[in-house]
Amino acid sequence: MDFVAILRIALRALARNKLRSGLTMLGIIIGVGAVIAMVGVGQGANQQVQSQIANMGTNLLVVQAGSANMGGVRTGSSAVKTLIVDDMNAITRECTAVKEAAPGVQTRGQIIYQNQNWAPSGGITGTTSEYFDVRSWPIKEGESFDKSEVDRAANVAVLGTTVVDVMFGGEDPLGKTIRIKNLPFKVIGVTVSKGQSSFGQDQDDIVFVPYTTVQKKLAGITWLQTIHVQAISQEATALAQQQIETLLRERHRLRQDEDNDFMVRNLADVAQLAEESGRVMTLLLGSIASVSLIVGGIGIMNIMLVSVTERTREIGIRMAIGATESDVQRQFLIEAVVLSLIGGILGIMAGLASSGIISKVLRWPTSISPVAIVVAVFFSIGVGIFFGFYPARKAARLDPIEALRYE
Amino acid sequence: MATASIPATPEVNTRRGNVIHMEGVHKIYDLGEQKVHALRGVSLDVNKGEFVAIMGASGGGKSTFMNIVGCLDRPSKGSYILEGTDVSTLNKVDLAHIRNRRIGFVFQGFNLLARTTAMENVELPCIYSAIPTKERHERAMRALTRVGLKGREHHFPSQLSGGQQQRVAIARALVNSPAILLADEPTGNLDSRTSVEIMDIFQDLNEEGITTIMVTHEPDIAAYAKRTVIFKDGRIRLDQVVPSRSIAREVLPTLPSVESELASQDGEQE
Ligand SMILES: Nc1ncnc2c1ncn2[C@@H]1O[C@H](COP(=O)(O)OP(=O)(O)OP(=O)(O)O)[C@@H](O)[C@H]1O
Ligand SMILES: [Mg+2]
Helix, strand or coil, X not given: CCHHHHHHHHHHHHHHCHHHHHHHHHHHHHHHHHHHHHHHHHHHHHHHHHHHHHHCCCCEEEEEECCCCECCECCXXXXXXXXXXXXXXXXXXXXXXXXXXXXXXXXXXXXXXXXXXXXXXXXXXXXXXXXXXXXXXXEEEXXXXXXXXXXXXXXXXXXXXXXHHHHHCCCXXXXXXXXXXXXXXXXXXXXXXXXXXCCCXXXXXXXXXXXXXXXXXXXXXXXXXXXXXEECCCCCHHHHHHHHHXXXXXXXXXXXXXXXXXXXXXXXXXXXXXXXXXXXXXHHHHHHHHHHHHHHHHXXXXXXXXXXXXXXXXXXXXXXCCCCHHHHHHHHHHHHHHXXXXXXXXXXXXXXXXXXXXXXXXXCCCCCCHHHHHHHHHHHHHHHHHHHHHHHHHHHCCCHHHHHHCC | CCCCCCCCCCCCCCCCCEEEEEEEEEEEEEECCEEEEEEEEEEEEEECCCEEEXXXXXXXXXXXXXXXXXXXXXXXXXXXXXXCEEXXXXXXXXXXXHHHXXXXXXXXXXXXXXXXXXXXXXXXXXXXXXXXXXXXHHHHHHHHHHCCCCCCCCCCHHHCCHHHHHHHHHHHXXXXXXXXXXXXXXXXXCCHHHHHHHXXXXXXXXXXXXXXXXXXXXXXXXXXXXXXXXXECCEEEEEEECCCCCCHHHHHHHCCCHHHHHHHCCCCCC
């Protein structure tokens, strides 16, 4: 039996009860639409997290003072004093997979400009100019501290955009003097805005000064809390991590049985973790939405059963003039699939439209991959076959004589 | 014309050219507590080219017999050999193919698909024998022309008279050029003129060699066949050659036409 003929029979049967077919399709439209929109929301969020992680710096590794686990308790990095600037110099010098490194010492404190008073949530970070390369965080105006400023622990500062906005309003901050812990600092640069982190923190609420200045003048310490390291390539991050660990264990003279007194975090791992949790979220949203798809499928089954009963006589006639069981079964199956497929296609449109609305109104990024659409199409065909199978089977099993006598 | 007034072939029961051979066929409908014995040992042979009228009181088992002949149903007991093949050896798919290709069935009541044009109704058997669209249309057109419905191919059954619907049903039975034409009360609800017109078509087809079996209650319709078989209580009571056969082509001009009916205002209407 040729496919075009069977398809025409199906379309005619569906067109005969337009309202009923429409309402049945509505179930699938809502189901597929919900899946598409929810997966779009999930994937959009995932992509945003990924781009934020990329935003933190490419091929970035962070060495933190303190072990991941000390006596079962996660200890603050400030408790350990073994990570020093010579370690950093050794890393850049000896680890072949490392391109650049920048030290990091954090302190907290008030900054004052004229009558403005502000404690940046990101704190005061002591570092060198390499930091801005390693973290892919360029200077927007002015410049970073040079080597001599670092060497002599100069009172110079680079400000994040939030600090500039809060402290200076519309004024040009370059060349102005601010006070940090009562010491005067000259503003020499402003970084570009980095926006919110994936955890919702304002990354621009921060002040940078030379690390030597923090060590000697602001905190009175000799060690580092972090070293930001850039590997030579994405693929080299694992190697860089390994080289750094070996080097630091050697330099810190750790015995075989001793734990690391530092921790190397690889952003690739973080990104992977975030991606995994994003996938879980997408899956969760998608599966909640697919419940409505199942409900839609049950709607199809219901209407197909009604249709088989209504058309018992028609089935009888078809069988009497030579339709085989499989002809009848195919006819009803195709009807169910046509219903669900048209519903699915309309559902995709509905899903695209509603995810567009979601991203406009709620300012939530959405992203719908072609894969999701292809999957949705196949899924709705699957729903049609699955829920159409039983009614079609029922139709095919009718006895032609009984069916012909049916009133 | 030549064969028209000659009595039916005398060798009714020979096996030569046997299309249908039935022996001791029983049909029992099991309704749970009650068993209905619709056929109680029917034995019948029908040769190629015969035209048999089945008669008998209501409930006598005529439709049951026709359903078995038409491979819509199987005997509960006994054997049925159709064109040399024992039907009991065939599976459902084989039976569907036989219904589709070897047999044309005109059902009691017209049993056309509603909201489906005459043309599409007639095409239906071709759809199930995988005939290409173009040939399907041609065949359906030929069959419709044959039963005098040219120009009505795009009408729906609800837009056709009873006689026209019956013609569509006959065209549908013919479209796959079957060897056997089965008709269960083909003139059941038709006025006498239309009935004779239908008989004209049947006699024509039969002359072309299609073995025809028709159920009827009306003796004057049965007179258009070559042989009459009378059923009673699930058994064959009488099997005889029609003594003086009516020829539709000769009868038709003697009947009042629709126009003359209108003119004289005394047509026989239902
Ligand atoms: N599907 C069925 N289930 C149960 N009993 C049936 C069934 N079909 C027919 N019968 C019974 O079998 C007997 C014969 O029925 P059948 O339809 O063959 O009669 P018929 O000779 O065609 O009658 P009519 O002239 O009224 O059409 C009847 O008693 C009827 O009730
Ligand atoms: Mg009957």
